[in-house]
Amino acid sequence: MNPNNHSLSLAVKDIHASKTFYEKLGFEPVEGTGPIEDNWIIMKKGNSLIGLFQDMFEENIIFNPTNARNVYHDLKEQGVEFLMESESIHEEKGPCHFCIADPDGNQILFDQHND
Template sequence: MELGQFSVSLAVKDIVKSKAFYEMLGFITHEGCGSVEDKWLILQKDTTVIGLFEGMFEDNILTFNPLDVRSIEAHIRKNGYPIDSETQGESGPAHCILKDPDGNVIMFDQHQ
């Protein structure tokens, strides 16, 4: 099962300060992937990807970008784990969200 690109989605208090901090560490903003005005950004350093999100959710989220989120959702269900937010529709962009046994939020987010 291919989980896709992994990133951490961080719930930040001040996107301007957080952006400056991660740029200081060498992260570069992905053009066209959010903005300070939109209150979300995607940054990358080498193969490490992080998202900064101000006011969108309370907790940090482990995020995977698979090519087929629906098959991953089916696999999770088949193995007896509950889905907190189910995929919508039969094809195209979608996401599902669940929690691991310790309450950490995991999102599988298919862009296409």
């Protein structure tokens, strides 16, 4: 797991207002730059990534894009509880994801988009 490879996904009430706010802080859109009516956008400033999601999550999520399968198996061996996991996490290749929570209930989503 690479702690330098993460982002924060924020559950926002108004995607337009949030985008404008983070642009004032120097963030620029890098993904989800199509119609903002899709209710999500990824913004970047330096090495920091913030995902803004309207009506998609109830709470904020720490997002760690990495080799999800390796991390999943390591955490499973350590007895970590999973909030959710995709069926594809058990396959050898392709997209997969799972979610855990820290002791304070902060959700951490591990999401792999490719092999």
